[in-house]
Amino acid sequence: MARKPYRAVAGIDPEALAAFQAGIRRRYTDEQILDELRGSAERLGRSPTMKEFAADPAAHVHPQTVIDHFGTWNAAKRAAGLMPRRFATRAELVAQLRGLGDELGRTPTAEDIRARRGLMPSTSLLWHTFGSLATALREAGFDVAVGEERLERAIAQGCALAQGLGRLPRFGDWQSARRSDASLLTEWQVYRMFEARRGAWATFQFLIRERLAEDGVLVGSDGTIL
Numbered sequence: 635m636a637r638k639p640y641r642a643v644a645g646i647d648p649e650a651l652a653a654f655q656a657g658i659r660r661r662y663t664d665e666q667i668l669d670e671l672r673g674s675a676e677r678l679g680r681s682p683t684m685k686e687f688a689a690d691p692a693a694h695v696h697p698q699t700v701i702d703h704f705g706t707w708n709a710a711k712r713a714a715g716l717m718p719r720r721f722a723t724r725a726e727l728v729a730q731l732r733g734l735g736d737e738l739g740r741t742p743t744a745e746d747i748r749a750r751r752g753l754m755p756s757t758s759l760l761w762h763t764f765g766s767l768a769t770a771l772r773e774a775g776f777d778v779a780v781g782e783e784r785l786e787r788a789i790a791q792g793c794a795l796a797q798g799l800g801r802l803p804r805f806g807d808w809q810s811a812r813r814s815d816a817s818l819l820t821e822w823q824v825y826r827m828f829e830a831r832r833g834a835w836a837t838f839q840f841l842i843r844e845r846l847a848e849d850g851v852l853v854g855s856d857g858t859i860l
Contacts (some may be wrong), residue, residue: 662695793842793849
């Protein structure tokens with residue numbers, strides 16, 4: 635018996651196609667898909683993009699299946715408790731901070747946020763959205779000390795300077811930059827934040843390196859940006 639020729643896409647019965655797609659989707663429950671997303675986030679150490687999820691050998695669900703279930707990639711990640719890496723609204727960021735504060739029973743710190751990488755927005759995203767972590771925390775209803783805001787400002791300025799220099803800034807670099815940019819904190823304002831520690835400026839450089847790493851910028855052991 636001769637086979638019927640394949641029909642053009644335009645000739646596909648929409649009801650039959652919808653029934654077939656629904657059957658394919660039923661292979662996985664919503665919760666199974668969310669578990670796949672959470673597992674991938676744990677393995678990556680961050681909230682996965684579609685490309686990263688598709689390349690994850692331990693993930694058993696195709697990204698398109700995720701979208702078919704939840705409508706959009708970011709909607710699925712929100713349902714999984716993962717923070718979308720882009721396009722998070724101001725209200726969503728505030729809600730995430732309040733939730734973390736409820737979990738901790740206190741005002742969250744930058745260290746608390748970094749410890750939940752993939753589950754919380756990065757401190758860099760909060761800085762870019764609100765101008766500083768302290769402003770974000772205040773908008774979320776927390777009482778934030780002025781010193782913390784100054785430290786966040788110094789780290790952000792240090793990251794910008796490091797990327798301009800191609801390496802972590804030294805004390806003298808900061809002095810030179812401050813002469814041409816009065817918006818920078820003075821080198822002594824920065825130094826005094828850490829003067830109780832041995833190796834005060836090196837401590838500041840360490841924090842800059844950690845913040846750059848959050849943004850995907852690698853720094854070598856000699857302080858050079860790779």
